[in-house]
Amino acid sequence: MIRLRNLVKTFSTAKGAERALDGVSLEISKGERFGIIGRSGAGKTTLLRTINLLERPEQGSVEIDGSDLTRLDEPALALARRDIGMVFQNFGLLSRRTVAGNVALPLELAGHSRADIVPRVRSLLARVGLKDKEEAWPSQLSGGQKQRVGIARALATSPKLLLCDEATSALDPETTTQILELLRELNEELGLTIVFVTHEGDVVRRLADQVAVMEGGRIVEQGRVFDIFTRPLSKTARSFAAELGASPIPEALRFEAKSRSGLGAATLITLAVPDESAHEALVSELVRRFELNVDVVAGRIEHIQGRRWGSLSLLASGEPERMGAAIHFLRERRIGVEVLGHVAGDA
């Protein structure tokens, strides 16, 4: 449905020419929830804004449903943009219009009659959970409510595609969860394609099917979210995966394991929990088969696309030979094992 080909975009800045997009090509299917992730300055926002030509690339094409937007004249582009809604980090509401007035704006611009607009706005606001806020002013709303208005406004012209630029970055964790749920529901109910930009791995984990990872104006990796987070190849994807899947080992324990010389009574080990394996059984197996004492000190298991992934940190003690055999056994079963060091104590 969306086909971006070889996009190049350069900004002139005080420091000289800044290449924000350096040959980006991407295909996004209809109905997909597609995340674009990267660190600050990677070019995510610029890429998102080229999809509706808020940024015009110097090179490349932006094809949506077979039509290249870069070749359209202004009236045709304005028409094409009605099929693309956009949601912003800071909501972008007009403070001098009521909630209903904000949602009505795209419909007014598209030339709809008042008789069409009033019921449409009412039903959009009901859908995003703001039935009683029609006459409220943006300043009277919480951040989450403002973003709901932003989403209702973006959906006013019944677009097929929704672009979200850090839509939850200004929100607290609970409100983030609610907005992500709303976006997921809208995707499923309306078959809406959602392309979103974020610098948070957790937002990608929770919302996306597919993800593209950006570094320095390029896409360095792309694929299904589970695959990218569990087998990251690029530096950026590796760092997002590490943030997302790391066991929260107490700092004091990590420090002791790192700084202690020689062997202690217990070995601090982190296991990368593999896709399908029953990690609970692993611990009992280490105890039974290798006669180790095992104490689980930290763990973090996330669900990505319905599959488990994360890490488990253990303090294990026992015969050195058996410890070595246990580590060998785990690695043979393709479980990532990282020995962080040794600590005193009797695990």
Ligand SMILES: Nc1ncnc2c1ncn2[C@@H]1O[C@H](COP(=O)(O)OP(=O)(O)OP(=O)(O)O)[C@@H](O)[C@H]1O
């Ligand atoms: N309007 C502009 N004028 C000049 N330079 C710009 C402009 N917009 C973006 N850039 C530059 O292009 C590069 C990519 O910026 P972009 O905002 O797309 O990155 P990003 O990945 O979205 O980062 P962030 O998360 O910080 O917004 C940066 O170096 C930025 O400084």
